[in-house]
Amino acid sequence: MINFKQIGIIHSPFENRESMPIQPCFAEGAKGRVVLESKYMEGLKSLDGFSHIILVYQFHEAEEFSLTQKPFLDTAEHGIFAVRHPSRPNYIGISTVKLIAIDKNILEVENIDILNNTPLLDIKPYVPAFDSYPEAKSGWLETKITK
Amino acid sequence: MINFKQIGIIHSPFENRESMPIQPCFAEGAKGRVVLESKYMEGLKSLDGFSHIILVYQFHEAEEFSLTQKPFLDTAEHGIFAVRHPSRPNYIGISTVKLIAIDKNILEVENIDILNNTPLLDIKPYVPAFDSYPEAKSGWLETKITK
Numbered sequence: 001m002i003n004f005k006q007i008g009i010i011h012s013p014f015e016n017r018e019s020m021p022i023q024p025c026f027a028e029g030a031k032g033r034v035v036l037e038s039k040y041m042e043g044l045k046s047l048d049g050f051s052h053i054i055l056v057y058q059f060h061e062a063e064e065f066s067l068t069q070k071p072f073l074d075t076a077e078h079g080i081f082a083v084r085h086p087s088r089p090n091y092i093g094i095s096t097v098k099l100i101a102i103d104k105n106i107l108e109v110e111n112i113d114i115l116n117n118t119p120l121l122d123i124k125p126y127v128p129a130f131d132s133y134p135e136a137k138s139g140w141l142e143t144k145i146t147k
Numbered sequence: 148m149i150n151f152k153q154i155g156i157i158h159s160p161f162e163n164r165e166s167m168p169i170q171p172c173f174a175e176g177a178k179g180r181v182v183l184e185s186k187y188m189e190g191l192k193s194l195d196g197f198s199h200i201i202l203v204y205q206f207h208e209a210e211e212f213s214l215t216q217k218p219f220l221d222t223a224e225h226g227i228f229a230v231r232h233p234s235r236p237n238y239i240g241i242s243t244v245k246l247i248a249i250d251k252n253i254l255e256v257e258n259i260d261i262l263n264n265t266p267l268l269d270i271k272p273y274v275p276a277f278d279s280y281p282e283a284k285s286g287w288l289e290t291k292i293t294k
Contacts, residue, residue, distance in 0.1 A: 136274075
């Protein structure tokens with residue numbers, strides 16, 4: 001077992017899976033608030049220069065995982081590692097959201113696709129040179145979505 | 148405490164931090180191999196259509212975390228949440244790598260920036276519509292890197 005700790009909480013307008021956009025790109029404008037435990041506040045130094053951040057969190061309301069899933073966007077079954085469904089062997093979620101403002105230990109974000117009261121595990125700066133691959137092929141999702 | 152489990156292991160040519168590229172974009176061509184525990188093999192179904200995948204892993208050799216860090220690319224100190232340094236409150240790493248081939252429970256990948264024998268926590272499909280923000284501003288890193 002590998003232990004991680006909750007370092008904050010993510011607030012959003014989404015109280016349950018049914019009301020939630022499935023990814024940030026479908027959540028345009030949805031506003032959220034990340035409340036970092038104040039003891040970690042110093043860790044936010046110079047984050048304000050980034051327009052986007054990656055939130056790493058626990059899928060705290062996910063059901064028991066299954067190795068194949070029929071995802072929201074398809075009627076066929078796919079392997080759990082080929083979908084972004086929350087019911088994974090490890091309940092870790094990652095979402096890139098827009099960073100609007102930082103006030104002390106509170107981050108205002110936009111385009112959030114995360115359930116209200118989700119436990120926060122990490123915040124990473126989004127860096128296009130590391131994270132952006134606009135030409136990547138997205139397999140079974142290729143024909144299902146347009147940004 | 149939130150418990151996660153190791154689901155596989157990541158092999159790479161990098162035996163220590165000193166020999167390692169700091170991000171996949173600097174690791175062009177570096178080949179790695181992800182060995183998923185065979186009991187999770189079914190979870191790889193239809194992943195082969197994706198050109199890139201996101202590996203989620205434990206920074207298993209990171210030192211005790213510190214809330215500010217002088218990152219590899221700068222001489223100034225930044226908050227830990229504004230850098231991708233491994234010594235974080237939770238030792239979770241994420242890297243987007245190129246998927247070359249899948250053979251049963253083994254994935255051949257390229258452009259890897261991960262230490263040899265790193266514990267694997269999750270594999271997610273990289274989807275440009277969700278993950279690619281080429282115009283994002285990267286704060287203090289803006290002038291330090293070009294892809």
